[in-house]
Amino acid sequence: MYPAAGECLNILLDELKQHGLGRMELVTLEPDTGKALIRCYNSFQVKAIKKYGELYRTPRVVCNLLRGTFAAFLTEVLQRDIF
Numbered sequence: 001m002y003p004a005a006g007e008c009l010n011i012l013l014d015e016l017k018q019h020g021l022g023r024m025e026l027v028t029l030e031p032d033t034g035k036a037l038i039r040c041y042n043s044f045q046v047k048a049i050k051k052y053g054e055l056y057r058t059p060r061v062v063c064n065l066l067r068g069t070f071a072a073f074l075t076e077v078l079q080r081d082i083f
Contacts, residue, residue, distance in 0.1 A: 005031045008077045012070075013038070020044065021066065034082050036074060040066060 006029050013024040022043035029036045040046075045063040074082040 005029060005074070005077050009036065009038075009070075009073065012073050016066070016069070022046075022063070024066070031078055034074065034078060034080055036070065038066075038070060 006026065009026055009029060013026060017023050023041045025039045025041070027037040027039055040063055043063040043066065045065055071082045
């Protein structure tokens with residue numbers, strides 16, 4: 001029913017970029033294991049966190065909104081639970 005999972009994910013990444021949520025790059029996708037590595041640049045959430053205070057104890061800041069979006073999208077495309 002869907003094109004390849006990587007194609008679907010790249011379409012989503014382009015849509016998110018068009019809406020100003022950041023620029024995302026699909027580095028790897030392993031449909032068999034349900035793992036994906038996605039890098040995000042210029043995330044709106046990371047900018048807000050850095051501007052308004054230190055909420056993280058490590059230098060790595062994570063955009064939980066986008067992580068949830070990717071998990072939900074991949075759950076649907078791969079037809080398996082992705083966290």
